[in-house]
Amino acid sequence: MQLTTFTDYALRVLMFAGSAGEKLVTVEEVSRVYGVSRAHLVKVVHLLTKEGYLKGFRGRSGGFTLAKPPEEIRLGAIVRLTEPDFNMVECFSTGNKCMIIRSCLIPNAINEALTSFIATLNRYSLADIMLSEYNFMYPDPPTEGTRGPIFGATGVSRSPK
Amino acid sequence: MQLTTFTDYALRVLMFAGSAGEKLVTVEEVSRVYGVSRAHLVKVVHLLTKEGYLKGFRGRSGGFTLAKPPEEIRLGAIVRLTEPDFNMVECFSTGNKCMIIRSCLIPNAINEALTSFIATLNRYSLADIMLSEYNFMYPDPPTEGTRGPIFGATGVSRSPK
Numbered sequence: 001m002q003l004t005t006f007t008d009y010a011l012r013v014l015m016f017a018g019s020a021g022e023k024l025v026t027v028e029e030v031s032r033v034y035g036v037s038r039a040h041l042v043k044v045v046h047l048l049t050k051e052g053y054l055k056g057f058r059g060r061s062g063g064f065t066l067a068k069p070p071e072e073i074r075l076g077a078i079v080r081l082t083e084p085d086f087n088m089v090e091c092f093s094t095g096n097k098c099m100i101i102r103s104c105l106i107p108n109a110i111n112e113a114l115t116s117f118i119a120t121l122n123r124y125s126l127a128d129i130m131l132s133e134y135n136f137m138y139p140d141p142p143t144e145g146t147r148g149p150i151f152g153a154t155g156v157s158r159s160p161k
Numbered sequence: 162m163q164l165t166t167f168t169d170y171a172l173r174v175l176m177f178a179g180s181a182g183e184k185l186v187t188v189e190e191v192s193r194v195y196g197v198s199r200a201h202l203v204k205v206v207h208l209l210t211k212e213g214y215l216k217g218f219r220g221r222s223g224g225f226t227l228a229k230p231p232e233e234i235r236l237g238a239i240v241r242l243t244e245p246d247f248n249m250v251e252c253f254s255t256g257n258k259c260m261i262i263r264s265c266l267i268p269n270a271i272n273e274a275l276t277s278f279i280a281t282l283n284r285y286s287l288a289d290i291m292l293s294e295y296n297f298m299y300p301d302p303p304t305e306g307t308r309g310p311i312f313g314a315t316g317v318s319r320s321p322k
Contacts, residue, residue, distance in 0.1 A: 001163070001165075001240075001247050001275075002246070002247075002249055003162055004162075008249075008250040011267050012259075012267065015267065034258070035257075035259060036258070075270055076274075080312075083162050085163070086162050086163075086309075086310040087163055087310070088162070088163055088164045088169075088309070088310065089164060089168075089169040089172075089308075090169055091307060091308040092307055092308060092310055097195070097196025097197070098194075098195050099194050099196065099297075100292065100296050100297065101308060104176075104290075104308070105289070105290040105292070106172050106173065107308035108308075109281075109285045109289075110164075110282075111310055111311050111312075112281050113237075113279075113282045114162075114278070114310055115281075115312050116277040116280070117274045117275070118274075118312060119277070120274040121270060121274045124270045128270075129266040129267055131261065131264055131266070135261050135264045136260075147250075147272075148247075148249070148253040148271065149247040149249065149271075149272055149275055150272050151241075151272075151279060
């Protein structure tokens, strides 16, 4: 079970823009900080602008910034916007061949779990995950470790707003 | 965001075996009911047997059955067993290039959402999703519809055991 790279980048672009406050940021800066290709990020920024999460400013010193207060941007809403589908099991798509599609109770349980997933993310706004400029100016040393998955983790260290 | 076909089939194999009670079921029967290939199902049955969820009986009238009471088989445990990874975002894997891997708060929120997802599934045992023999004998008519995803769905209609 994975989120798409597109969703991952969307969360990170918004976090970067939010952390910069009113300062305009550029795709090049985001690309450098996260070590991801500019081409991928351009598509992400395009969608987030179209959907009213970012606003862009053209010109030599152009860039983009959040289009609304970070407290109003819920993480679950971003994931729902950017994931291409939530077809967790075959019968969530059309054209499946299962003979018990109407009576089966598996989709109900999966739907409920998916709702919990999104609801948990929606408890957090972008404001809850923003970092200080310091974090981006003095990046973490390279690490071989990972950040998850850790089942039973207790979420971000600040209280949800 | 999707579960693998392997997980989907594992849940369905267990549901079919559980619904049959003490009667032995075969891969051929499962294949027919769900319209999925025998080859895929053999691998699923092999893992579920190895992990103590199914037990097989060889011979001309052989087949398999649940190896433990359905009340003791939790859906979240099955999903954790069968999903190859839960690398929801880049930094859940090794070798990522993000420069803020230690300070970033996104993985914490994602971990918490993933924990909610599994915990919700674990509220249900196999006994909660078992069907009657009738459902398998008189299958639902073909449908063009789907069963989800429906955010806000309230789960299976029976109370979790």
